[in-house]
Amino acid sequence: MSTERSAADWALRQVEDVRDDPAARLELINRTYHGPLGVAPRHLPFRRAALSFMRWQIGRGVLAPGNSAAPGSPWWRAVNERLLRDGCEALARSAGMVAAPSSRAVEPWMSFIAEPTARTWYRAHNRSIVSAYLDHRDLATAESYSERFFLNVVLLRVLYAHALVAAPRLALGSLRWLGPVAGDPRLAMTRIFLSISRVLPDRYPLEDDVVAYLVAEHRLGQMLDYGVISPRLQQLYEWSAHELDEPALLDCIRDGSPIYAWSFHDRDVWRPTHLSPTMRVVHRFLPAPPPGENP
Numbered sequence: 534m535s536t537e538r539s540a541a542d543w544a545l546r547q548v549e550d551v552r553d554d555p556a557a558r559l560e561l562i563n564r565t566y567h568g569p570l571g572v573a574p575r576h577l578p579f580r581r582a583a584l585s586f587m588r589w590q591i592g593r594g595v596l597a598p599g600n601s602a603a604p605g606s607p608w609w610r611a612v613n614e615r616l617l618r619d620g621c622e623a624l625a626r627s628a629g630m631v632a633a634p635s636s637r638a639v640e641p642w643m644s645f646i647a648e649p650t651a652r653t654w655y656r657a658h659n660r661s662i663v664s665a666y667l668d669h670r671d672l673a674t675a676e677s678y679s680e681r682f683f684l685n686v687v688l689l690r691v692l693y694a695h696a697l698v699a700a701p702r703l704a705l706g707s708l709r710w711l712g713p714v715a716g717d718p719r720l721a722m723t724r725i726f727l728s729i730s731r732v733l734p735d736r737y738p739l740e741d742d743v744v745a746y747l748v749a750e751h752r753l754g755q756m757l758d759y760g761v762i763s764p765r766l767q768q769l770y771e772w773s774a775h776e777l778d779e780p781a782l783l784d785c786i787r788d789g790s791p792i793y794a795w796s797f798h799d800r801d802v803w804r805p806t807h808l809s810p811t812m813r814v815v816h817r818f819l820p821a822p823p824p825g826e827n828p
Contacts, residue, residue: 541635544621548614553598555591555605558617562587565620568646569628575649582718583658587613594737606737608672608684615665616658623657637778638664651717655695658718660777662691666793667781673794679739682802685791686758692773693762694718700772703765706819743802760815763803766791768821 551557566580567573590596596613597605615638622635623642634640641657666673666688673684693704697716701709704716714720762769770786773779785793790800 539632540622540625540630541632543625543630544618544635547621548618551617552610552614553600555596558596558613559584559587559591561617562620565617565624569624576646578719579645579649579651579654581720583616589735593735606676606680608669608676609737611669611672612662612665615668616661619657619661636664641777651698651713651719654718655698655716656777659691659695659773660779662688663773663777663779663782666785667779670794676794677739679743680737681794682743683739685785685793685795688785688793689762689766689769689791692769695776696769696772699776703768703772703822705761706822708819756811756815759804760811761819763789764816765821766803768824 547561551561562583563580566576566583568576590609590613594603595606595609597603599605599607599610619636619638619642622639623646626634626639626643627646634643638657638660641653641660645653645657666684673681676684694716696704697712701712705712767786767789770782774782785791787797788800790797790803792800
């Protein structure tokens with residue numbers, strides 16, 4: 534890396550070089566965790582969640598070039614590029630490249646590089662993801678009805694995984710002591726939240742309607758979404774907007790119902806009309822904290 538070059542320009546070039554090669558995208562995000570000198574033992578464990586989630590995207594086909602036999606998703610490709618670019622730019626800046634950051638999402642990555650912890654990783658990762666969601670809302674609205682539902686599922690789950698580490702009382706109530714372990718991106722359990730491979734469909738584009746996918750979802754996913762996360766969604770988004778310094782995130786939630794590229798009139802999918810006995814028990818023992826309580 535030449536320190537005379539702009540970090541933003543260098544990062545953009547790296548992303549452009551891998552844009553139409555999903556496997557090269559995976560290798561690029563892997564390299565960012567090795568640091569500018571190729572040796573970053575404190576940072577490497579954090580790549581587990583990022584690589585797992587990206588492998589799922591590649592396997593599903595959403596990162597395939599638009600001119601391929603089975604075109605990928607413009608939205609997924611754009612969001613993934615934002616994550617790659619922010620990470621590459623932070624890496625370049627840590628190596629001494631000049632120029633101010635191209636976006637506010639780069640600074641949290643610099644904080645992670647300086648102090649690699651679960652909380653700083655989530656702040657960086659989720660700031661990039663949320664910024665990309667907001668910047669590419671137009672692409673999201675072009676996706677199918679079912680796909681737009683799952684875009685909201687992905688968002689609420691990565692926000693919740695962050696809260697497990699940084700706001701465990703909000704995430705788990707009386708079981709808050711489990712939060713930092715359950716949400717740690719260095720551990721395999723994080724795949725429950727970030728790989729999404731057992732929760733979301735493994736193909737693109739989607740063929741069935743939302744109801745069919747909800748019926749097919751495994752019990753763990755249902756318990757997590759409707760038993761644990763759903764009752765605290767509004768508070769989760771409010772906390773995340775503050776934690777990530779991204780107030781526009783609140784435009785993605787209304788009265789506890791996600792509305793990113795999704796109509797509020799279709800909010801019933803987030804609130805099941807019938808709660809199983811297991812979910813009733815979860816609601817009783819893991820109620821959402823009162824509004825305004827310290828998470």
